[in-house]
Amino acid sequence: MPLKPLREMTYDQLAVSVYADNQALGQAAAEAAAATIRQAIAEKGVANVILATGNSQLTTLHALREMPGIHWPAVNVFHMDEYLDLPPGHPASFPLFLRHHILGHVPLGAFYPVPGRPANVEAACRGYELLLRAHPADLCCLGIGENGHLAFNDPPVADFNDPVWVKVVPLDEASRRQQVGEGHFASLATVPTHALTLTIPALRAAKKMLCIVPEKRKAEAVRKTLLGPISTACPASILRQTPQCHLFLDRDSASEIG
Numbered sequence: 720m721p722l723k724p725l726r727e728m729t730y731d732q733l734a735v736s737v738y739a740d741n742q743a744l745g746q747a748a749a750e751a752a753a754a755t756i757r758q759a760i761a762e763k764g765v766a767n768v769i770l771a772t773g774n775s776q777l778t779t780l781h782a783l784r785e786m787p788g789i790h791w792p793a794v795n796v797f798h799m800d801e802y803l804d805l806p807p808g809h810p811a812s813f814p815l816f817l818r819h820h821i822l823g824h825v826p827l828g829a830f831y832p833v834p835g836r837p838a839n840v841e842a843a844c845r846g847y848e849l850l851l852r853a854h855p856a857d858l859c860c861l862g863i864g865e866n867g868h869l870a871f872n873d874p875p876v877a878d879f880n881d882p883v884w885v886k887v888v889p890l891d892e893a894s895r896r897q898q899v900g901e902g903h904f905a906s907l908a909t910v911p912t913h914a915l916t917l918t919i920p921a922l923r924a925a926k927k928m929l930c931i932v933p934e935k936r937k938a939e940a941v942r943k944t945l946l947g948p949i950s951t952a953c954p955a956s957i958l959r960q961t962p963q964c965h966l967f968l969d970r971d972s973a974s975e976i977g
Contacts, residue, residue, distance in 0.1 A: 721751075722738070722743055722746050722750065724736035724737055724738050725737050725738060730945045730946075730959050731960060732961065733945075733958050733964055733965075733966055734965045735945070735965075735966045736965065736967055737970065738967065740971075743969070744779075744933050744967050744968065744969045746778070746782050748779040748782075748929050748967045749780075749785075749786055750782075751929055751967075752779070752783055752858060752929055753783060753786035753787075755857060755926075755927045756794060756858060757788055759858070760789075760794075764793060765795065765828070766793060766858065767794075767795045767854040767855060768795065768796050768797070768857065769796075769797045769856050769858070770797075770821070771798070771862050772800075772813040773901065774901045775932060775934060775937065779929075779931050780820045781820065784821045784824040791826045791827050791828065792828045794828050795830075796822065796827060796829070796830045797831050797851060797854070798814065798817055798833055799833070799859075800915060801813050801814065801833040801834070801835035801914060801915050802911040802914045803835060803840070803887060803913040803914055803915060804836055804913075805835050805911055807836070810903070812835070813833070814833075814835075831850055831854075833847060833915050833916075833917075834847065835915065840887055843915070844885040845885070847885045848885045851884055852884070855924070855926070857925070857926050857927065858925060858926070858927050859922055859925035859927070859928045860931060861929075861931070862930065862932055863937060863940050863941065864893075864894055864940065865893060865897045865937060865939075866893035866894060867940045867943055867944060867952075867954050867955045868894060868954050869922055869954050869955055869957075870916045870922060871916035872954050873888065873893070873894050873954070874952050874953065874954060876888045876889065877919060877954035878918065878951065879919055879951065879954075881919060883918060884917060884918055884920060885917055886915070886918060887913055888914060889913055890910070890912055890913060892907075895907055895910040898910050919954065919957060925963070926963060928961060928964035928965070930958060930965070930966045930967065932967065933967075934969070934972055935971040935972065935974065938972050938974045939975060940955065941975065942975040944958065944959070944966075945959070
């Protein structure tokens with residue numbers, strides 16, 4: 720039986736569920752993700768999934784790999800961003816994160832990592848966009864950054880009507896500090912200054928979106944997302960105009976919305 724939330728609300732077109740803690744949130748989000756994956760496989764024989772990285776996703780990824788009834792060989796996984804020119808094998812690599820926390824635990828069909836060290840950046844961006852368009856996403860699991868970003872669409876560069884699906888962006892200092900705070904880098908100076916990211920239209924093209932946002936440090940971003948203006952000053956606010964999205968919170972991340 721699906722885990723019941725403490726509260727359910729709707730903000731504009733966005734469904735929001737609040738759970739007791741991070742563990743419950745992750746279990747509920749994993750159940751929802753598994754249902755979407757199973758349905759896609761049943762309907763067309765394959766499921767195309769975009770997964771996020773970051774500490775906020777851990778409980779969901781760990782629960783998802785244990786979900787019953789998923790035929791993993793029929794699942795293709797994409798991810799949403801990667802640092803530009805990160806040294807090979809760096810522990811902060813996002814593909815490495817996914818392999819460690821989920822992909823290395825299931826007999827996956829295919830994994831298509833965002834190319835972080837391309838010989839030709841423009842060609843790499845266009846090539847990954849073509850891959851995404853050739854494999855329309857059934858599910859996108861994402862988070863919200865402390866500055867309200869979606870993927871690496873930080874406030875200075877976010878574009879709700881971006882004409883491309885993948886691009887190189889400079890990283891906002893708030894995003895870079897978040898990576899240090901999560902323990903992925905030793906200092907701000909060691910965090911890359913640029914990344915490749917899926918744009919907001921690429922993320923919103925998914926048939927179903929699950930936005931997974933636990934922890935007190937995300938409470939301000941959640942408040943701005945749900946109660947502030949819909950603006951690129953808080954890129955996640957566009958989720959209120961994304962009816963296929965469901966936002967999963969815990970008590971801590973929901974603490975500033977009443």
